[in-house]
Amino acid sequence: MKVLLVEDEKKIAEFTAKGLREHGFVVDVATNGDDGLGMALIGEYDLLILDVMLPGRDGWSVLTELRGRGTQVPALFLTARDSVGDRVKGLELGADDYLPKPFSFAELLARIWTILRRGPVRQPTVLAIGDLKLEPARMTAFRGGTRLDLTPKEFSLLHLLARRRGEILSRHYIAQQIWDMNFDGDSNVVDVHIRRLRIKVDDPFETRLIKTVRGVGYALDDGA
The missing domain is CATH 1.10.10.10 (Winged helix-like DNA-binding domain superfamily/Winged helix DNA-binding domain)
Structure with missing residues (x-):
């Protein structure tokens, strides 16, 4: 499974990427919205993990552009913006889930597998x-x-x-x-x-x- 992590907070990016790699994922990391969008458009990813507040394009804009171009790769917002309005906005833009910071890696991993199982190409349980x-x-x-x-x-x-x-x-x-x-x-x-x-x-x-x-x-x- 290949994941694109778009996160500008270095410690969070390193911690998350390390954990995912230890669980068998291939992880690419982008530290700003513009790079994240470019990588998402040309790469073959099974999942996008997007922060909302990013240098350049924000996470909202990245996902809006991807969905506008017909890209249906599953996406999870991982952000400190955890108001109900923000969560609703993320889901309305086409996100599959929304996990507020700080977060437990175990919960993140569980949510990732839930998304992948119900994604555009459903991943079977067995x-x-x-x-x-x-x-x-x-x-x-x-x-x-x-x-x-x-x-x-x-x-x-x-x-x-x-x-x-x-x-x-x-x-x-x-x-x-x-x-x-x-x-x-x-x-x-x-x-x-x-x-x-x-x-x-x-x-x-x-x-x-x-x-x-x-x-x-x-x-x-x-x-x-």
Whole structure:
């Protein structure tokens, strides 16, 4: 999952981005409204987290412009402006939720998963491919009823493959979505993590789910 955080308060931005990354999200940060709008227009994000009071364009303006251009990416306002009028305004402009500061990160995370499950492309509570089951909100995966011991990055990689079931994903695309990096042809970061994932997801089981398409990339499918 890829998130754009538009927040000008450095400590809040660092704290929020760090927490989200630890839970497997890829996070881009913009510190003013103009940069946030530009990044939201050209990037492929699953969620926007917007402060209201920003240098340049404010959060209201950013979301208004995005909705005016037909961008329906889910958005959550995270701001110190917590009056009823402000909350109503944010929701009327097209926000999916509104969380006032100061906030608990646990509550923020819960609200994020609630938004993603009901977003434009609804995120299922459980993803199932054969005997593999993923619970994105809990970042847990099971195969044949056995819980898999996955790191946050391994879960994010498996989740990406599961969401795009049957599609061949290039190394470049995987690197961009999971590590937010431009893929260097000499880098083996994707291959290394796929090998580690296979040890946990495929090796102990009869049916192999992670497929390699030589020279192209990887796919997850049970062949059914």
